[in-house]
Amino acid sequence: MIWTMKLQHWPFHHPPFPTSSHRESISPVMQRSRTQRSIWLFSQRRMFLGLFLSAVLILPWLAQTVQSYTLPVRVDRWLEVRQVSGDVTYSYAPDNQIQPATVGETRLQRVGDRMTTGEDSNATLLVDTGIGFVEIFDNTDLQIDELTVTASGGRVTRLNIMQGRAQLRVRSFLNPESELEIRTPAGVSGVRGTQFGVGVNPNGQTGVLTEEGQVTAEAQGVTVYVDAGFQSLIVPGEPPTPPIPITNDVTLDIIDLQRDGDSVYIEGSIDPLSQLTIDEEPRDVDPDGRFSFRVPREGRDRIPATVSTLSGSKQDYELAVP
Template identity: 30%
Template sequence: MTRLSRGLGISWLGVTALFVTHAHALSVLPSDEAQDLIAYKVKSGDTLLELSRKYFVSSAGISQVARINLLEDADRITVGQTLSIPRQSVKHWSSVARVMGMSCASSYNPEQGSTKLLVGTPLHEGALIKVPAGCHTALLLEDSSIMRLPSGAVLKLSTLRKNALEKAPEVRLELANGRVELDVMKERSPLTPFEIRTPRSVMGVRGTQFRVGFSPETQSSLVEVTEGIVKTQGNADLESVDLTQGMGVTIDPSGKASDPEALLPPPRYASFSKSASHPTEVSVQLQHMDNAGSFQADIATTANLSGLRRTQQWATPEFRIDRLINQAMFYQVAAVSKNGLLGSPALMAFCAAPASTEQARCSAVFDTPLADGSSIAFTLNRQNGALYQEVIRTHNLTALNGKFAVKDLRPGYYNWSLSYPLAKASADQAGVHQSGAFELIALPTAAQ
């Protein structure tokens, strides 16, 4: 089966809709009508008249709120009461998406013509982003959600705005080609729309991480859930399928969904060997996985995968590294099942150990292109038995040319988090918040 999320145009399943909720949520995403309502908890001193003056586009919002909430007396609302307020009746203004990473020059169309993107470029509602073949672009939203656009993606920011009653921006995207990878802020209200449309379907996102693909060659589709809950239905299915974390389905050309199956677990490093003909070349072997049909990796020079990134596929659990240096190279590796589903990823960082692996000390680079002189809060922990031991904790880290390096790291498992405000940003801009984990693997480079 053709790998479905390999830079192919996503045509969106032929399903009616795809709904997503938080992992802990008990019900599915609200209907389109419910998503057009804002939940507001009444505070001391609130009246509908005062709310109208502060937040509504016009006084007509008072009668709308009274009708929707079945208020017998529009002058009487109680503290703690939750009101449903139509989104279109609330004042709004433009939100901003900023370019936070790119591997080569992309372009966008703000209204007419074409303009090159640069790191830090602010993008507004209506912008059309075009990512050239072989490139990669990452965008940061005001609530710290991150969108990653791989090679060939064409994405329009059809709605990008904030209103006076919600913290997170309303986001509606139109994907015309390729794919988009989302890491959406988990604290978003389930009623604040984050929606992606393609020519054939619509998807609502609620603090979840997942992948969707469509292969024009086979006319088959897939859904893979790495975090959260996805509710999906093929157009030939009588009932929907609830997919939880670590589950996936394929949908055949007739629109029939397969039985849900568990995604393959993260691959694990097994061993390495050196090339007899190329002294600098190393071959890495992964542990055998019975149901794996192939393997795929996103390769980057930084631990947070924000900058330069490329993708490779292998038919067997083995891949080649041309040259190892003291600075770690990051491989986000996942196994692909025989049904074409991409499994849970493992982030492996490979570096050179000139003497022995026990004495190896390597460096890891982190990408912070929007820090621009801001102080960076950074935490790094190393696993020690069943616990993690703190290696670094600072609130005053500074970056050079949008990057910083952590040196003298021993091989092992690490987790990390970083955050920093954006220079010259609005007061309600959440800034950058990222976290992750990796296994640092040092391989000897000296002759055996």
């Protein structure tokens, strides 16, 4: 079926629209109809204008909200064991079953995955895609806090060292959103490509040492930049100390050592940024490096002690019991 429309033309001598006399003859019903149509058209224009303005205001906010929710991307990220020596164990969250670490097979991948080392033990972990290596030394407890990828491909790595000592060798990041942080009970150390060491005493006191590049040490709202060749100390509850040149001092000064019944009283000092192990146990030192405590004698004439630095130097001692 074909629809046709016939157009009727007004004669030239007649006006194309009704004259005033014609408008006067329009009925009140027609006038109301025209008025209602004008009101309807006006309301439709207001409605479309309101929708347009709402879209202009809401769309940027919606895009920003969607972007914020899509920032972390779930991908296969990991720290893989590449070398072990001595007693090195790991556990996967949430069951936390402790197992011996195996080269090329053990991977820490999820938040809460953990690795620990015993006395005279160490392990080297490869960060995925060759970002760098994390070497943890004896009596160290390391845990995964975050392994994610941003929407732009930046890799965010946050590790928690609750106790012990670690060295990191990390290449420069190409993506500005990439981050690597080491968290400790005293503060946070962040890098974007460098070589540095972190040491944490049982009381949370933390030393940060930079060998190449630059590290930021943050605590109590204060950020300190630790350049290559410098080190800084973070005491829990206090801001980082101003950086000082690396000392790499393994000296153990004994002030007092004497029998005290079935125990031995030991008092002395070391470099505040070094770590002390006596009788195979990590020991706390004060911010000035001083210490004092008792250990069981157990019929021994000598007590083993070790001083380690953040750069990896180590010195063993035998403390003679009088």
